[in-house]
Amino acid sequence: MDLALCLDVGGTKIAGALIDRKSNSRFGISIPTPIESTEATVAAIEKLIKDLLDKAKSIGKVKGIGVGIPGTVRYPEGFVVTAPNLPISNLPLKQLLEEKFKLLVRVDNDANLAVLGERYFGKARKCNDVVLLTLGTGIGSGLFLGGRLYRGSTGTGAELGHMIIKANGPLCSCGARGCFEVLASGVALERLAKDLVKSAKSSVLVELAEGKISKIEGSLIAKAARLGDKQALAAFAELSFWLGIGLANIANIFNPELILISGGLAEASDLLLEKAIKIMTEIALEPNGSMVKVEVAALGQKAGLIGAAVLVFQV
Numbered sequence: 001m002d003l004a005l006c007l008d009v010g011g012t013k014i015a016g017a018l019i020d021r022k023s024n025s026r027f028g029i030s031i032p033t034p035i036e037s038t039e040a041t042v043a044a045i046e047k048l049i050k051d052l053l054d055k056a057k058s059i060g061k062v063k064g065i066g067v068g069i070p071g072t073v074r075y076p077e078g079f080v081v082t083a084p085n086l087p088i089s090n091l092p093l094k095q096l097l098e099e100k101f102k103l104l105v106r107v108d109n110d111a112n113l114a115v116l117g118e119r120y121f122g123k124a125r126k127c128n129d130v131v132l133l134t135l136g137t138g139i140g141s142g143l144f145l146g147g148r149l150y151r152g153s154t155g156t157g158a159e160l161g162h163m164i165i166k167a168n169g170p171l172c173s174c175g176a177r178g179c180f181e182v183l184a185s186g187v188a189l190e191r192l193a194k195d196l197v198k199s200a201k202s203s204v205l206v207e208l209a210e211g212k213i214s215k216i217e218g219s220l221i222a223k224a225a226r227l228g229d230k231q232a233l234a235a236f237a238e239l240s241f242w243l244g245i246g247l248a249n250i251a252n253i254f255n256p257e258l259i260l261i262s263g264g265l266a267e268a269s270d271l272l273l274e275k276a277i278k279i280m281t282e283i284a285l286e287p288n289g290s291m292v293k294v295e296v297a298a299l300g301q302k303a304g305l306i307g308a309a310v311l312v313f314q315v
């Protein structure tokens with residue numbers, strides 16, 4: 001049986017899997033990501049690959065290695081340019097792994113792999129124009145346009161999280177102001193909720209956080225909102241507004257048939273999407289806004305691993 005050895009390298013864990021041509025995971029494993037040094041992170045990646053290669057011997061033949069990175073990656077070189085949460089910026093990762101394991105290696109941005117996974121085995125099957133947004137701590141994006149993955153001229157494009165949607169808005173981790181990411185991500189939700197509870201007389205959210213504003217985070221805000229907490233609902237309302245503006249831009253620029261939402265905030269889609277879609281439809285040009293479907297992605301955290309397998313088997 002042909003296998004793809006797939007890794008999804010995240011800021012807190014590295015997930016690994018042996019995946020067959022039909023996207024079935026034959027073996028999966030995950031380890032914490034060491035982030036104290038470049039050497040430690042690379043050593044953990046290499047150790048996980050070695051363990052998976054050993055495991056694969058009893059299952060089938062490894063055709064190649066696919067790796068997803070949360071950052072900008074020059075493709076096809078597989079050179080990691082920046083990875084904000086990991087010490088592996090400016091690293092020729094594909095070259096390192098090819099030299100070490102003598103196998104075909106593909107290294108790409110994690111959201112690019114997630115959209116590939118959804119396109120071939122998830123909710124976007126047979127779609128030729130689909131945009132995937134990962135709404136987590138930040139906003140990642142993968143663009144599958146005109147029947148192929150779109151990466152831009154050096155492979156580092158498709159960064160919808162850094163389109164500027166509010167001039168002179170809050171400062172983004174990238175150094176610019178008013179990016180989509182700083183207004184509509186998990187970090188934005190926390191910032192909004194923390195600001196709102198400061199002026200509140202009573203707050204279910206603060207009670208849930210045991211009186212500590214510093215403990216307020218995404219899942220608590222969602223819980224409080226579902227209990228009818230005013231500030232939590234107001235935070236989601238503002239987040240939905242900015243998400244709607246971002247969706248309208250995406251609908252106008254790419255005219256996709258489908259926009260998929262994944263990442264931690266997808267779990268709060270009941271609190272977010274209705275208003276965001278309404279705003280998108282009001283703002284976007286016709287028919288772009290009214291024809292595009294906005295849905296929660298199907299594969300969840302597995303999308304990146306499955307996309308890495310697609311990339312390995314495509315070559």
Ligand SMILES: [Zn+2]
Binds near residue numbers: 162174179
């Ligand atoms: Zn930015």
